[in-house]
Amino acid sequence: MKRQNQSMIAEFILVGFSTLGDLQILLFFIFLLVYLTTLMANSAIMTVIRLDRALHTPMYFFLFVLSCSETCYTLVIVPKMLSNLLSTSPTISLSGCAAQLYFFVGLACTNCFLIAVMGYDRYVAICNPLNYTLIVSRAACLQLVLAAGSCGFLISVVVNVLVFSVPFCASNRINHFFCDISAVIKLGCTDTSLKEMVIFFLSILVLLFPLVLIFISYVFIVSTILKISSAEGQRKAFSTCASHLTVVIVHYGCASFIYLRPTSLYSSDKDQLVSVTYTVITPLLNPLVYTLRNKEVRMALRKVLSKYSFPKTV
Template sequence: MAGTNLTTLVEFILLGFSDLPNFQGFLFGIFLMVYITILIGNGLIILVTKVSRTLHTPMYFFLGNFSFLEICYTSVTLPNMLANLWTNDRHISFLDCSIQLCFLLILGGTECLLLAVMAYDRYVAICKPLYYPLIMNHKVCVQLVVASWTTGIPVMIGQTYQVFSLPFCDSNKLNHVFCDIPPLLKLACSDTSVIELSVYVVAVLFVMIPFLWIIRSYVKIIITILKLPSNTGKHKAFSTCSSHLVVVVLFFGSATITYSRPKTNNSGGTNKILSLFYTIVTPMFNPMIYSLRNKEVIGALKQLLAK
């Protein structure tokens, strides 16, 4: 133990779905279709929000950025998962694992903040409609997006450094589909209580606070909507918010459960399923959730496809 250092471990083995040897080809096909769906669906959202003039509003500006984020977020993990399933080579170097975790944390933190920004946008649009063009002008929108993308970078780099400063001397087999904090902490052969505490602190800053902000925004939105005299107005207001709420529940729910118990026993299978929700399921359903319930997006897509 005293002589153990980072040079004793040069790679990890991602076990992934190795316990299902007869389904490797099937899983590869499923995840490949999911990845293609994510790229096409979110790519169309980005394109249509850029091309269609009717969608040049703050809500769709944030939606376009969110779709781009989903493509980046998924691309951190899914290509490597596909390669592992296709080649059955589950080795990942120490450096590659740390880079994957760092980008996963940075983009995950960005998603939390961007979802909070989108909730604030809906709050201003519904609760303060007369001031909406003034408050959510283009400069403010750009600043909010830039802040969402950059705020977590130093924090997440520090979090990654903390995790990979641990000595891994018992095993290099990660019971997960990609490099993530909970399975990495299980492999550490030293006390991880300090790092677990830092994980909780970061989770509060980048998950809990944005989530509470979203809840606060929607409480005020619902109160305002219920005061509207017209049922048509109520339906329209609810329809513009319900899509965002579905994405919030999917992403925050699965991520919170996973990171609220970083080193629990016998939870490898559960963590795999939950991790797929916030890294794959949400990005896949994002275009469907936002477009199927939005007549403006559907109309813009039809015009784009017609051209």
């Protein structure tokens, strides 16, 4: 059997922020602070929803699942990034890189579908309120969440097979702070244009299909709200959608910038900056937006804090 003239790569070097020199220490403390705040904020959201029976509704069930997914999403990326900021040799094994990409893509796709499901929930609540509890039942909620997760991780399996079936023999230096699709597949030493095309169409499916469904939902939502006679009724209806719309704009905006374009347009410096937004900032933004803009969550949070943080003295 003829031996191929190529070396097997056992590990990758995550170049990341190594070009910034001493600024890496400052970045470490900034990202650590944001990460801990993210964990506390998402944990607070999940705890409040779990403890307050008034929040045991489909909308807050989906928010609970999204917060849980966002927490796992940050666990996949941020701890390794933080350790690499303090390391003189920021490496990751081939299997570790594959695992990171698998969970990152799976959770990211799941989040996209969950946000679309939350848009559907708002559509039913505003456009068909009399049948809301029948349409968005507990069984339906579980089925929608399971479908979102199953589709997300099925797509992740396909992406992982496409990326890691490429022979890596040219370089092991990934110009990113984690194993992202474009950064890894660029290291292949064979023609990857067909694989990149498949990944591009999967990106369209994951990003544009849910976004179109969300857009259609909000066309009906806005049409229904405008038919409400009182200004106060319109304001309350719009306020229930404002948090979701904010998350949609930030989440899909950043992800579309990265993944809805050919790999040939990949720019490591610009992409790392945008990647920081959707891997570090967005998971923090979601609980903050839903907490600060949602009166029910704020009231529940105050109730839980007063009940458990300040026990009565005997």
